[in-house]
Amino acid sequence: MLEINILGPSDTVGLIEIEQVRDFLFNHLDQYGDKKEDIMKAINYALSTGITPGGFVLVGKDQGEIVGAVVVNKTGMDGYIPENILVYIATHRERRGKGYGKALMQKAINTAEGDIALHVEPDNPAKGLYEKLGFTNKYLEMRLTK
Secondary structure: EEEEEOOOOOOOOOOHHHHHHHHHHHOOHHHHHOHHHHHHHHHHHHHHOOOOOOEEEEEEEOOOOEEEEEEEEEEEOOOOOOOEEEEEEEOOOOOOOOOOHHHHHHHHHHHOOOEEEEEOOOOOOHHHHHOOOOOOOOOOOOOOOO
8 A cells, every 4th residue: 555755945854865765766767857966956855944945755655665755845936937847756666567657646746736737748657647637738848058
C-alpha cells in the first residue's frame, strides 16, 4: 500500500532522507532527468524556510521502500505565472503502472495552493496522465541558455 509523506519548509528533514530522495529521482527520471546537483537545488528550494518561497516534496513509499517522489517549488507569483511549478516526479521503473504516479500527482494537486505548471517532453508517456488530470498545453516553452 502506498504511503505518501509530505516534506515542507517547516519540517525537520535529515540530510540522509534528502539524499535518498535526490538519488531516487536521479536514478528513476531516466532520460528526463538532470544532474544530482540540479535535483538537490530544487529540493533545497522547496525545503528552505524564509530564503525562497518554498514548496514541498512528496515521498511515496511501499513497505518502507521509496517508490515515487515529487518536488514542487512555489514561484512566488500568481496569475500570469502559476503559483507552483512541479519540477520533478518519478516512480520506480520496476513499479510503474501500479497507480503510484497518479496518486502522487493527485496528492501534489491537493497539497499545492494555487495553480501548477509543469514541463513535459512530448514523447514522455506521463503526458497522458497529466492531461487526464486536467493539465493543458497553453504555450510552447522556449529557453535561452547563456
